[in-house]
Amino acid sequence: xxxxxxxxxxxxxxAAHRALNAKMVDFGGWDMPVQYPGGIIAxxxxxxxxAGLFDVSHMGEIRVKGPDALALVEHLxxxxxxxxxxxxxxxxxxxxxxxxxxDDLLVYREGEQEFLLVVNAGNSDKDFAWVQQHAPAxxxxxxxxxxxxxxxxxxxxxxxGILQPLTRTPxxxxxxxxxxxxxxxxxxxxxxxxxYTGEDGFELYCAASDTERLWNAVLEAGRPQGLVxxxxxxxxxxxxxxxxxxxxxxxxxxxxxxxxxxxxxxxxDKGDFVGRxxxxxxxxxxxxxxxxxxxxxxxxxxxxxxMPVVLGGTKIGFVTSAAPSPTCGINLGLAYVxxxxxxxxGRIQIEIRGRAVDAEIIPTPFYKRTK
Amino acid sequence: xxxxxxxxxKDHEWLKPAGDGTxxxxxTQYAQDALGDVVFVDLPGVGDAFAAGEEFGTVESVxxxxxxNMPAAGEVVDVNAALADHPEAVxxxxxxxxxxxxxxxxxxxxxxxxxxxxxxxxxxxxx
Numbered sequence: 001x002x003x004x005x006x007x008x009x010x011x012x013x014x015a016a017h018r019a020l021n022a023k024m025v026d027f028g029g030w031d032m033p034v035q036y037p038g039g040i041i042a043x044x045x046x047x048x049x050x051a052g053l054f055d056v057s058h059m060g061e062i063r064v065k066g067p068d069a070l071a072l073v074e075h076l077x078x079x080x081x082x083x084x085x086x087x088x089x090x091x092x093x094x095x096x097x098x099x100x101x102x103d104d105l106l107v108y109r110e111g112e113q114e115f116l117l118v119v120n121a122g123n124s125d126k127d128f129a130w131v132q133q134h135a136p137a138x139x140x141x142x143x144x145x146x147x148x149x150x151x152x153x154x155x156x157x158x159x160x161g162i163l164q165p166l167t168r169t170p171x172x173x174x175x176x177x178x179x180x181x182x183x184x185x186x187x188x189x190x191x192x193x194x195x196y197t198g199e200d201g202f203e204l205y206c207a208a209s210d211t212e213r214l215w216n217a218v219l220e221a222g223r224p225q226g227l228v229x230x231x232x233x234x235x236x237x238x239x240x241x242x243x244x245x246x247x248x249x250x251x252x253x254x255x256x257x258x259x260x261x262x263x264x265x266x267x268x269d270k271g272d273f274v275g276r277x278x279x280x281x282x283x284x285x286x287x288x289x290x291x292x293x294x295x296x297x298x299x300x301x302x303x304x305x306x307m308p309v310v311l312g313g314t315k316i317g318f319v320t321s322a323a324p325s326p327t328c329g330i331n332l333g334l335a336y337v338x339x340x341x342x343x344x345x346g347r348i349q350i351e352i353r354g355r356a357v358d359a360e361i362i363p364t365p366f367y368k369r370t371k
Numbered sequence: 372x373x374x375x376x377x378x379x380x381k382d383h384e385w386l387k388p389a390g391d392g393t394x395x396x397x398x399t400q401y402a403q404d405a406l407g408d409v410v411f412v413d414l415p416g417v418g419d420a421f422a423a424g425e426e427f428g429t430v431e432s433v434x435x436x437x438x439x440n441m442p443a444a445g446e447v448v449d450v451n452a453a454l455a456d457h458p459e460a461v462x463x464x465x466x467x468x469x470x471x472x473x474x475x476x477x478x479x480x481x482x483x484x485x486x487x488x489x490x491x492x493x494x495x496x497x498x
Binding site: 023034035040041042044233237299300302304326 | 404410429432434435436462
């Protein structure tokens, strides 16, 4: 935390955030808005009921293109890349040989042999090196497009109504986890119907130099409908309510994909990929721990990231992410617990500043939008 | 932003002497802004006594939790029960409706900062 603002990396929207009086924080080496003056709860509610606009330009973009592009991406990720249609996106991961996470990511299929991989900001350099390390055996190019790319995420039920007047591209036909290319406010964009909030919405990728114009155009167009700029604070509470994993919390290089409840991105029958053997073995010998959702029983007991899960005075697991939930009005969290205790209605305890408090395992996701 | 009739700690609590040996205690504008939306304030019971600097409760926001430290030695004679249902008062009115405890002072106010010294401290922290 000794890093000063001048050493932090900045997105093309840094000045725009400051002009909006955002509270800026060091997020994995990036100077990012955690909230604007409205506050996290108001921003969270805006995304659930109207719309919010996030700067996610810090995310990393890696383009893989060439005759063996499909083979390389298939080798590096557990999900079935061959099944992606051109114009389709899926959630997947880079795994180590032991099945634990290098990172999680989105794969965009731009062409038969062209893919855009969108990775976490804090892992971007590691991910690029990881892809490069495996690339020499494949006939394709790997380009880190992160510095040249801006990205904003318009999220919330009113997103489509806000965005449509700004583009001639029909948005309604773009299905969830599909994308297309078009112009928004006269700016060339990749328009992706994806997000990290559990709401309908669009992620717009554009040239870094166009990002501020795009941000201002969308923000201005949406203001009359209640669109507000939204920061990383509510991004975290929104994704937590939907049980979406965050690297460094639910997933990291000590947790494998099956324990994390991400078996659905692991296609063991698709052919070989890095981590497959370990996950095959893990499948026949189930993990002793499992990721569960919990709520604490008292209003005053607010669990936080990384607190111990205890039972009878013994540490039996750990909290990955936890916070008071603005939508649900209760104190929620995700935690790894022994598999034999991982049943709905089961009781565990969270150690909060030396005090063991009661919590109940409840169904996840905590929040699901009504379509 | 930093009323002149209050005394301050370097941990961002304020203390307002009432002149009758009691004082109100809360957290500063700077502290509430740094915490963000406050969702719960855990306060002690009436009759609890604390030394200067001792933890007397916690304040929880959506994002984080912070300890509350007593600015001066004292015994709690009242707590702001309204915060149980309206913790947002700490954000909206930190020097007024967001007060936390009232204490009967049992020691002196040595070591507390005046508004000017506190403002200098905050200004140094935010740059």
